[in-house]
Amino acid sequence: MRQDHATGRPRRFAIALKDTDRLIGGVGLDGSTGDDSEEPALGYWLGQPHWGNGYAREAVAAVIDYGLRTLGMATIRAYTDPGNLASQKVLLHCGLKQIGEIDLIKPTRHGARRAPLFRISRHELVL
Numbered sequence: 001m002r003q004d005h006a007t008g009r010p011r012r013f014a015i016a017l018k019d020t021d022r023l024i025g026g027v028g029l030d031g032s033t034g035d036d037s038e039e040p041a042l043g044y045w046l047g048q049p050h051w052g053n054g055y056a057r058e059a060v061a062a063v064i065d066y067g068l069r070t071l072g073m074a075t076i077r078a079y080t081d082p083g084n085l086a087s088q089k090v091l092l093h094c095g096l097k098q099i100g101e102i103d104l105i106k107p108t109r110h111g112a113r114r115a116p117l118f119r120i121s122r123h124e125l126v127l
Contacts, residue, residue: 009071015046015059024050027059029067029076039119040067042078042091051086061094068122075122079115081108088116096120 012028025046042063046056067073079102080087092098096118107113 011040011067011071013059013063015044015055024055025059027063029063029071029073039075039077040073042067042076056087056090057093060090064094064096064120065125068120068125073122076120078118079104080118081110082112082115083110088118091118094120095124097124 011030012026014023015025015027016023025044027042027044029040029042042060044056044060044063046059064076067076076096078091078096080091088098097120098116099119100117101114102117104113104115108115
């Protein structure tokens, strides 16, 4: 991550608590949606004790804004495990739209081989 930030145009970030600077997750735009797409893919994780506090939504919204506005990306994609409804709600709340499903190269940790696929484009970004 430090090398990524040394470029001056990082694509991966830590999620930390504001009060203590304690690491609780990560977010970035370097993931893969598992197909041949050249579109950047959003990925994030958050430690389970911190679920339900809005941290994922805040981090995802910030990284989407950064990717589309600062880095000039035209679109950003993301997918979730089909059973991860909370993560799907985060993506939808941050402006991504479900555009279909994607075949996965390797199954999710729950064994799914297909997953819902989401996308947002620069012109859909809310000011």
